Amino acid sequence: MQEFRGKTAVVTGAGSGIGRALSLAFAAEGMHVALLDLDDGDLAGTRALIEESSPDVEAEAWTCDVSRATEVDATADAVFDRWGHVDVVCNNAGVFVGGVIWDRPVADFEFSFGANLWGILHGIRAFVPRMIAQGTEGHVVNTASVAGLFGAPFGGPYTISKFAAFAATETLANDLLASGSLIRASALCPGMITTNIIDSDRHRPDHLATQFTEDQQFVTDLLTQSVAGGMDPAEVAGKVIAGIRAEEFVIFTHDLYPDQLAARSEALAARRLPDLPDFP
């Protein structure tokens, strides 16, 4: 897909971080943007920024919990009613939940899988059939992570959800190709990006509340530093736009990951546990 102007983009997690930057970037390309997030106030903030920077496009916000199929389906209906077509979908909403795999309660896995995996599956099921039926070019970008390509300690609920997000994207891309669709799919695999991801519990529902433990504190301290010194989300959004145009299946944010991925594959082929990568 080369031409964006006049088309429609849907972005989940549009209230903050990478999702906000993607929304602004699509608007700057002349696209109408459907902004989906749990947080009304943050959605209003993104919408105001678009009105200021790209007054010629339409941006509309929908409060939507992507972990709930009924909410995503209803929002997809509203978006198709609003613009009649959808051309780009970024299933980007996500939360970080760390900790040692055997110590984490079920609720931590449910919270992480809800946004990071089910959010992507619900987004695919709600939008892709109607995008295929349009018979025009389009693109689905699912935000996985480098944590979905490399295993690491102390991040069980997050890492597992991101490997699954990557697998969902590879499956989607192959299903689209095999069925002759013009829609393409990409897995966005960011390294450290300066966003509010560390504060993911701000939207955790009460019924999934868990005790914050020492192993989580350790990984949170590490991540807080790395995320603070990470890449600007606006730069990530630029790479996503370029990645869609170039039909990249994996969109990397940092150049060192392809080499590290090759080393990982070699280790797996040699039946060894891969070395830990550097996460910049």
Ligand SMILES: NC(=O)c1ccc[n+]([C@@H]2O[C@H](COP(=O)([O-])OP(=O)(O)OC[C@H]3O[C@@H](n4cnc5c(N)ncnc54)[C@H](O)[C@@H]3O)[C@@H](O)[C@H]2O)c1
């Ligand atoms: N920041 C990083 O270093 C980094 C690295 C790799 C991958 N990612 C991924 O990038 C994506 C965006 O995260 P971010 O870093 O911009 O964090 P962020 O916290 O700044 O933004 C995430 C947004 O998703 C929304 N959200 C969370 N759960 C939701 C739900 N169930 N329904 C609807 N909206 C929901 C939040 O309200 C928030 O606005 C996530 O999938 C995250 O896992 C981030």
